[in-house]
Amino acid sequence: MHARATRGAAPALLAAALLLAATAAGCTGGPPRDTAKASSAGASPLERAALADGDLPDYRVSAARRAGAVAGQPTADTARCQPLADIMGDRPGPAALTTVNRGLGSRRAPALALSASLSAYDPGDARRLLAALRTAVADCAAGFTARVQGRSGRFSDVAAVPYGTGGDETVSWTATGTARGLRAPLHLVVIREGGTVLRFMALDLGGRGTHPRVPRPVVERQLSKLRATLPAG
Numbered sequence: 001m002h003a004r005a006t007r008g009a010a011p012a013l014l015a016a017a018l019l020l021a022a023t024a025a026g027c028t029g030g031p032p033r034d035t036a037k038a039s040s041a042g043a044s045p046l047e048r049a050a051l052a053d054g055d056l057p058d059y060r061v062s063a064a065r066r067a068g069a070v071a072g073q074p075t076a077d078t079a080r081c082q083p084l085a086d087i088m089g090d091r092p093g094p095a096a097l098t099t100v101n102r103g104l105g106s107r108r109a110p111a112l113a114l115s116a117s118l119s120a121y122d123p124g125d126a127r128r129l130l131a132a133l134r135t136a137v138a139d140c141a142a143g144f145t146a147r148v149q150g151r152s153g154r155f156s157d158v159a160a161v162p163y164g165t166g167g168d169e170t171v172s173w174t175a176t177g178t179a180r181g182l183r184a185p186l187h188l189v190v191i192r193e194g195g196t197v198l199r200f201m202a203l204d205l206g207g208r209g210t211h212p213r214v215p216r217p218v219v220e221r222q223l224s225k226l227r228a229t230l231p232a233g
Helices: 003-016 045-049 079-086 123-139 216-229
Strands: 059-062 098-106 112-120 144-148 151-160 169-179 182-193 196-204
Touching: 045 098, 045 112, 045 216, 079 123, 079 144, 112 216, 123 151, 123 169, 123 182, 123 196, 182 216, 196 216
Parallel strands: none
Antiparallel strands: 059 098, 098 112, 112 196, 144 151, 151 169, 169 182, 182 196
């Protein structure tokens, strides 16, 4: 599958597969439609802590949702995998108090779609989220199906992968999303920093079949900006 065909099919795949990286896909192949500005009057602390255009020289950062992306929280076909479905929704889980989402387009690797988000949690709920994700990754290796607003996607080959971040705790895993006959390997990283949950997703739109990795500069920049903006975590 060549790059142009893959990018053209991406919106249908991302929407049907319930991937938050649909936001990131809006940043690939051209300028973002709604660039996330570095600061704005009246922005919440979480908004100020989120990545903005200019924070990372090799990436465009957008706050826009791509046209056709599915909003809401997906439902898994089995309860034990629901945390993995939740993490691909508008927010990482039902206990999130507020969430700020960003899409990132790589200037060097246009087939790599990335998303990042910050969510405010009660610290106990944040710890429970990471524990639930750790258990779900182990229990759902055989895969699961998720559905939202009448669209569904299958996630297979779920596997934990090491990914050190320096956060309070981290869960990292890869999977393969399939929808409408198209397949996309992905990598997710979820970090707890105090009562804030950072969520990152990398999706390969290039048809190479290999699992991408969330770029470390993106994670490191978001963590450092969060700590500088909300030093108490």
